[in-house]
Every structure is written in C-alpha cells, then in structure tokens.
Amino acid sequence: MQNLLHNLNPEQLAAVTLPAQPALILAGAGSGKTRVLTTRIAWLIQTGQVSPAGILAVTFTNKAAKEMMTRLSAMMPINTRGMWIGTFHGLCNRLLRAHYRDAALPQTFQILDSQDQLSMIKRLLKANNIDDEKYPPRNLMYFINGAKDNGLRAQDVEAHDDYNRKMVELYEIYDQQCQREGVVDFAELLLRTYELLSRNQPLREHYQSRFKHILVDEFQDTNNLQYNWLKLMAGTQGAVFAVGDDDQSIYAFRGANVGNMSAFEREFKVENLIKLEQNYRSHGHILDTANTLIANNTKRLGKNLHTDAGHGEQVRIFESTSDLQEAQWIIEETKSLIAEGGTRSEIAVLYRSNAQSRVIEHALFSAGIPYRVYGGQRFFERAEVKHAIAYLQLMDNLHNDSAFLRVVNFPTRGIGARSLEQLQDAARQYGISLYAAVPYISGKAGTSLGAFVKLIEGARFETQHLPLPEMVQVVLDASGLITHYQKEKEGADRIENLEQLVSAATLFVSEEGFGHDAPALMGPTSKQMAGPAITTQDGIEVLDADAPLPAVMSPLSAFLSHASLEAGDNQAQAGQDALQLMTVHSAKGLEFDAVFITGLEEGLFPHENSQKEEGGVEEERRLMYVAITRAKRRLYISFSQTRMLHGQMRYNMKSRFFDEMPEDSLKWLSPKVHPPAHQWYAHPKAAWEDALGAGSNRIAQNIVKSDIGWRIGESVAHAKFGEGVIVNIEGSGGSARAHINFGRHGMKLLDLSIAKLDKL
Ligand code: ATP
Ligand code: MG
Numbered sequence: 139m140q141n142l143l144h145n146l147n148p149e150q151l152a153a154v155t156l157p158a159q160p161a162l163i164l165a166g167a168g169s170g171k172t173r174v175l176t177t178r179i180a181w182l183i184q185t186g187q188v189s190p191a192g193i194l195a196v197t198f199t200n201k202a203a204k205e206m207m208t209r210l211s212a213m214m215p216i217n218t219r220g221m222w223i224g225t226f227h228g229l230c231n232r233l234l235r236a237h238y239r240d241a242a243l244p245q246t247f248q249i250l251d252s253q254d255q256l257s258m259i260k261r262l263l264k265a266n267n268i269d270d271e272k273y274p275p276r277n278l279m280y281f282i283n284g285a286k287d288n289g290l291r292a293q294d295v296e297a298h299d300d301y302n303r304k305m306v307e308l309y310e311i312y313d314q315q316c317q318r319e320g321v322v323d324f325a326e327l328l329l330r331t332y333e334l335l336s337r338n339q340p341l342r343e344h345y346q347s348r349f350k351h352i353l354v355d356e357f358q359d360t361n362n363l364q365y366n367w368l369k370l371m372a373g374t375q376g377a378v379f380a381v382g383d384d385d386q387s388i389y390a391f392r393g394a395n396v397g398n399m400s401a402f403e404r405e406f407k408v409e410n411l412i413k414l415e416q417n418y419r420s421h422g423h424i425l426d427t428a429n430t431l432i433a434n435n436t437k438r439l440g441k442n443l444h445t446d447a448g449h450g451e452q453v454r455i456f457e458s459t460s461d462l463q464e465a466q467w468i469i470e471e472t473k474s475l476i477a478e479g480g481t482r483s484e485i486a487v488l489y490r491s492n493a494q495s496r497v498i499e500h501a502l503f504s505a506g507i508p509y510r511v512y513g514g515q516r517f518f519e520r521a522e523v524k525h526a527i528a529y530l531q532l533m534d535n536l537h538n539d540s541a542f543l544r545v546v547n548f549p550t551r552g553i554g555a556r557s558l559e560q561l562q563d564a565a566r567q568y569g570i571s572l573y574a575a576v577p578y579i580s581g582k583a584g585t586s587l588g589a590f591v592k593l594i595e596g597a598r599f600e601t602q603h604l605p606l607p608e609m610v611q612v613v614l615d616a617s618g619l620i621t622h623y624q625k626e627k628e629g630a631d632r633i634e635n636l637e638q639l640v641s642a643a644t645l646f647v648s649e650e651g652f653g654h655d656a657p658a659l660m661g662p663t664s665k666q667m668a669g670p671a672i673t674t675q676d677g678i679e680v681l682d683a684d685a686p687l688p689a690v691m692s693p694l695s696a697f698l699s700h701a702s703l704e705a706g707d708n709q710a711q712a713g714q715d716a717l718q719l720m721t722v723h724s725a726k727g728l729e730f731d732a733v734f735i736t737g738l739e740e741g742l743f744p745h746e747n748s749q750k751e752e753g754g755v756e757e758e759r760r761l762m763y764v765a766i767t768r769a770k771r772r773l774y775i776s777f778s779q780t781r782m783l784h785g786q787m788r789y790n791m792k793s794r795f796f797d798e799m800p801e802d803s804l805k806w807l808s809p810k811v812h813p814p815a816h817q818w819y820a821h822p823k824a825a826w827e828d829a830l831g832a833g834s835n836r837i838a839q840n841i842v843k844s845d846i847g848w849r850i851g852e853s854v855a856h857a858k859f860g861e862g863v864i865v866n867i868e869g870s871g872g873s874a875r876a877h878i879n880f881g882r883h884g885m886k887l888l889d890l891s892i893a894k895l896d897k898l
Pocket of ligand 1: 145146147150165166167168169170171172173174383386417418419726727728729767
C-alpha cells in the first residue's frame with residue numbers, strides 16, 4: 139500500500155484517497171489525472187472499500203482501457219478481466235448483451251459501424267424514393283446520430299418545417315429498419331442502455347447498488363447522453379470521480395459538451411474539487427509553449443501548470459517549401475533521433491487531417507523506416523476483411539440485411555441487380571429480412587438466391603462444433619473469398635489480411651478467456667447463466683458484474699462486436715518498434731519522447747471549417763494544446779508554403795498559432811522570413827514543379843508576362859488583409875491582377891495597379 143501511494147504529490151494523494159463522494163479533478167495535461175484515477179481504483183480495492191465488481195471505470199478508447207487494466211495488474215494481484223473498465227460503447231454493449239431481452243434486441247444483435255450505417259441509410263433513401271441530393275445520406279446520418287447523442291427518439295425531435303419533418307420521418311424509418319435487422323449503431327448502444335435502465339427500476343437499482351464507485355477519465359469530452367447515463371448509473375449513492383481538463387475538450391463536433399463539467403459540479407454538489415498543477419510529462423519550454431498558446435482562449439475554467447523538470451530544449455520550428463520537403467525533414471530528424479539512442483515507438487508524427495499522412499507515409503516507406511498509423515483505415519474496415527466479417531455476421535444473424543447485400547453476390551454468383559430489386563420488394567411487402575424473403579422469389583433468380591442461402595446454412599452446419607479460428611478459416615474457403623482473391627492481380631495482400639483475420643480470432647478467444655475448444659456459435663449455456671446470475675424481486679435475471687464475456691455471449695458474437703468497436707489498430711503491425719503516426723485527435727491522453735506536429739498552416743491548423751463556427755478557433759487552439767502537451771523532451775512544429783491536399787495545391791500562410799507561442803521557447807530551424815521570391819525559383823525541383831504538374835506551363839507564361847514587378851510565390855502585405863502570398867497573376871501591364879491568398883481572410887483577386895501592396 140505504501141508502494142501504491144508513495145509516488146504521489148500531496149494533491150494527487152488527496153485525490154486518490156478522497157472519501158466515497160462525488161469528486162472532480164480538474165487539471166491540465168500531464169498532471170497525472172489518468173494516473174490518479176488508476177491508482178484510486180487500486181487503492182479502493184486494496185483497502186477493502188470495494189470489490190473489483192463494484193467499480194465502473196470509463197475510458198476514452200479501448201486502448202486506454204487495456205492500458206488501465208495492465209497498470210492495475212502491475213499494482214496488485216488482481217484479475218482485471220471481469221472488471222467493468224471500458225469505453226461507454228464497450229460497457230453498453232456488455233450491458234445490452236446481458237439484458238438483450240429487456241432491451242428488446244435479439245441475442246445476436248450486431249453493431250453497425252459508421253460505414254455500414256451510411257450504406258444502410260443510402261439503401262433506405264432509395265427504397266423510399268427520396269431524392270438523395272435534397273437529403274444527402276451523410277446529413278441524415280449526422281441528424282440521426284446528433285438526435286441520439288442528445289437522447290432523442292424520432293418522436294421527441296421537434297421539426298418546424300417540411301424539410302425537418304421529413305428528416306424525422308426518415309429517422310423513424312431508419313430505427314424500424316435497424317430493429318428489423320437486429321442491428322444497432324454506435325449512438326444506439328448508449329441510448330438503448332439509457333432507456334433500458336430508465337424504465338426498468340429493478341435493473342437500475344441493481345446496478346446502482348453494485349457500482350459504488352464510478353470513475354470517468356477525459357470527462358470534458360462526454361456528450362449529453364453519456365452524462366445522463368452516468369447520472370442514471372450513479373443514482374443517489376454512487377460516488378462519481380470525474381477527471382478532466384476543459385482545455386483539452388476537442389470533440390464538440392461529435393456532440394461533446396464541456397459544460398458537463400460545471401453541470402457535474404453543480405448537480406452532484408461536488409465538494410471535492412481538486413486541481414493538480416504540477417506537470418510531470420514535459421520539459422519547461424514545451425510547457426511554456428502550451429500555456430502561452432492556450433492563454434489566448436477566453437472561455438476557460440482556469441488552472442496553472444508548472445514543472446520542476448527544467449527548461450529542456452527549445453521547440454524546433456521548421457518551414458518547408460513543400461509537403462514533400464516537410465516529410466523529408468521528418469525523416470532526417472527521425473534518423474538522428476534514432477542515432478542518438480531514441481526508440482521509434484517513442485516518436486510521434488501528428489497531423490490535423492488524415493489526408494496529410496499519405497505523403498509522410500510514402501516518404502517513410504521509401505526510407506525503410508517502420509511506422510504505424512493509428513486511426514487510419516482500421517484493419518476491420520478493409521474491404522476484404524469486411525466481406526469475410528459479413529459472412530460471419532450473416533451466420534450469426536440471418537436478418538442482417540447490410541451483411542446480406544455485401545456478400546450475396548461477392549464473389550459473383552450470377553445474382554444481378556434485377557434479382558436483388560425483386561428480393562427487396564418482397565422483403566418490403568412482407569416486412570421481413572432479405573434472407574427470409576428468398577423463398578418468395580421464383581425462377582432463375584430464386585434458384586441463385588436459394589443457392590446462396592444453402593451456402594450460408596451449410597457453413598453454419600459445418601462449423602457448429604468448431605472453435606472460432608477454425609470457423610473463420612472454413613468460411614474464408616467456403617465463401618470462395620480466397621479463390622476469388624487468388625485470381626486477382628493484386629490479391630496477395632488481401633489474402634494475407636484474410637489470414638490475419640484467423641490470427642485475430644485466435645488472439646481474441648485467448649485474451650477474452652473463451653476456452654480454445656469452445657464452439658464459436660454456442661451462446662452461454664444455462665449452467666453458465668445460472669452461476670453468476672442474480673434474480674431481482676421482479677424475477678429479472680441479472681448477471682453478476684464479474685461475469686466474463688463467455689457468460690454473456692457466444693465467441694462469434696463477441697468477436698463481431700469486437701470487430702465493430704475496436705479502435706483502429708492494425709493488429710498485423712502490433713508490437714513492432716515503429717514510428718507512431720496519428721491525427722491530433724487520436725493522440726489524446728498519450729505521451730512520447732519526441733513529437734512532430736506538422737502542417738501548422740492557416741486553413742489547415744486552425745482548420746478552415748473552424749473559422750465559420752462560433753468558438754471554432756478556440757477548439758482548434760485546444761487541439762493544438764493537446765498536440766504540444768504530448769511531448770516529453772523534444773517538440774518539432776512544421777509548416778509548409780505549399781501542400782497538395784485532396785488533389786489541390788494549397789499556398790499557405792503560416793498558422794496564427796505561431797504568433798501565440800512564446801518567442802523565447804522557439805528555435806527556428808530555417809529563416810523565419812520568407813526568402814525573396816527569386817530565390818524560390820532557384821530550387822528547380824521545389825514544390826512548384828512537383829505539385830503543379832500540367833499547370834506549371836501556364837504559370838511559367840505568367841511569370842514572363844508579369845512585367846509589373848510582382849511574382850508568383852512572393853509574399854506581400856496589404857493594409858486590410860495582412861500578409862499574403864501571390865498565387866497567380868493574370869494579364870499584364872496596367873491590367874494585371876493577382877490572386878492572393880491572405881490566409882484567414884481567404885483568397886482575393888486584386889488589381890495590381892490599384893491595390894496597395896508592400897513587398898515582404
Ligand atoms: P493528459 O491530460 O494528457 O491525459 P494526465 O493528466 O492524464 O495527462 P498522466 O498521463 O496521468 O497525466 O501523467 C503524465 C505523466 O506523468 C505520466 O508519465 C505519469 O506516469 C507521470 N506522473 C504523474 N504523476 C507523477 C508523479 N507524482 N511522479 C512522477 N511521475 C508522475
Ligand atoms: Mg490522461
């Protein structure tokens with residue numbers, strides 16, 4: 139016990155050992171919030187105040203949950219597998235599995251990831267003859283998810299005009315379709331659990347009295363529904379211990395509400411508000427940079443952060459002419475970091491937008507530096523893996539139409555669009571799933587569809603006694619997927635990924651404690667159910683919180699949930715010492731020895747979308763604060779004069795955030811001022827040629843024509859718009875006009891004989 143507490147400072151110690159009452163730990167980045175939360179769990183258990191079953195801990199990602207369990211196991215001999223530590227989604231999934239009947243779900247309900255959700259919405263619009271230009275599927279998806287995140291069913295949404303009334307109607311149809319298919323989307327996992335607990339008193343009371351301690355990390359990023367969910371779980375007795383940092387609230391675009399922190403303080407009558415002010419992660423210059431930057435935000439709860447670690451190195455700033463050059467520079471710096479004894483996995487390259495990673499990945503690949511991308515395309519989202527998963531989903535739940543449509547004719551088996559339309563009509567007419575509608579189709583279409591049904595049923599029969607990994611193997615072969623990809627020119631990689639799926643299944647059953655021989659399709663036996671189940675006074679069966687997954691679902695169902703909820707790590711690369719690439723959003727909570735933050739350009743970081751919304755730039759600034767505070771010892775920040783993004787060349791102004799960081803803590807690796815324009819052209823291979831491609835001729839002509847003393851690429855200052863870069867020049871002499879990118883003021887077309895421009 140001494141061990142557990144002796145590495146804490148007085149405020150941390152106070153937080154860890156608070157009595158069982160609502161508490162809020164409000165503290166800046168790297169001050170030990172997550173560490174305090176984990177230590178508190180260990181302390182509560184070790185001092186006998188609560189059993190492991192009485193703890194409910196919510197983390198932001200699955201990865202964070204796993205890390206917390208690893209740390210707990212290191213602190214004390216405890217089996218963390220049965221503990222309720224996970225994300226909101228993971229925990230809700232678990233509750234719904236245990237109480238699927240009360241939640242009005244089939245036992246094998248499946249989780250729709252956002253890709254599946256979108257395709258389902260598209261299908262639904264088509265089936266209902268809705269103009270998808272007027273009602274873009276993506277908008278409908280945001281509408282539905284937004285409503286659910288606020289706890290609203292279709293009938294609860296107020297619609298004031300025809301357009302919105304239609305959206306609400308579509309929301310209703312969508313929910314009915316999900317129910318018919320036995321699928322739930324991410325937001326539904328939460329809403330369903332919330333509704334279940336609100337209306338089912340015995341169940342609610344059971345969990346309220348079990349979870350004596352509820353601990354929530356990254357509390358600033360909870361949305362309204364999650365907050366209400368917590369209130370429901372806590373009841374009047376539950377001690378909610380929330381840790382968070384208002385300066386790191388970066389998910390407003392997904393409905394997160396930082397106002398939950400003050401609401402929590404008020405509604406839970408929090409008497410224990412603890413601030414942690416010492417940062418243990420970063421050296422002084424890095425911390426100063428973060429503190430000075432975030433001080434530009436107006437709406438803050440206010441806290442300080444200092445370190446004893448000394449100034450350390452200054453933050454290194456690099457300006458490049460192109461994104462290619464930026465990537466090259468990252469590689470050079472990485473090589474020297476490694477040469478100095480650094481570890482690749484302790485180096486992170488962060489970017490604001492996923493689209494930035496392609497150039498960096500390409501450069502790393504060419505240089506032979508192993509890297510790992512987080513939150514890019516997930517392993518389980520690759521097309522071939524999705525196909526295999528769809529076969530498995532269908533075997534687990536025959537009524538999942540999304541899965542059915544994905545593979546009914548993949549690999550091709552002569553089932554055309556006409557046959558499918560016929561099938562969909564029949565399904566609609568009888569209000570049944572596509573699978574169930576097959577017998578209604580006659581003729582040639584009926585025969586081919588019938589053969590597909592036989593294939594699925596045959597696979598189910600053949601695998602009924604097999605453990606999960608073997609089942610996956612059989613399905614890969616029986617479905618014809620392997621043969622299909624063998625014929626494809628570039629199919630080798632895909633086959634490799636399919637084989638990875640077998641490994642993933644093997645790893646999964648052993649990690650989750652399913653017996654290696656446990657048949658994949660077999661749900662919990664009545665014996666297992668009888669063991670840990672508790673019956674409340676209303677005859678409701680409640681599983682004990684310690685019940686591990688095998689007691690709640692079949693290996694196949696559990697594996698399919700895992701495939702939908704797993705947060706984007708490519709398991710194939712796990713374990714390798716590799717450079718870490720990710721968006722700033724996915725870097726939340728993590729720390730690295732050295733960090734590169736790339737693309738500090740107006741319009742990219744802060745992102746252009748943020749400038750249209752109120753408070754948008756403040757959110758971007760918080761994002762930058764998160765990025766900076768990931769670094770322990772060394773921080774690099776870069777920006778590039780030109781960048782190819784989404785097929786378009788961008789001419790950039792450096793981000794306003796540079797003006798908000800303390801000059802003394804920064805070290806410019808390249809000249810801070812733009813070089814004179816002619817020097818730009820002294821680099822024949824620079825961004826211009828690389829990226830402009832066919833357009834460069836036109837520009838070359840313009841350069842010759844520009845007899846008025848201005849050149850493309852030149853930096854200028856304008857009294858009203860500030861600093862800008864000339865992007866193009868049209869016409870000549872007195873009629874010459876220039877397109878100038880003024881960063882936050884956007885692109886302007888100015889008459890060069892009239893506009894008052896100064897050279898920089
Ligand atoms: P973030 O806001 O980024 O999530 P955090 O507040 O959760 O940060 P932690 O990740 O818990 O901070 O801690 C940051 C680092 O400081 C970790 O490496 C942690 O082990 C270390 N640390 C925390 N408290 C102490 C302490 N009292 N003594 C030594 N190291 C500490
Ligand atoms: Mg943390």
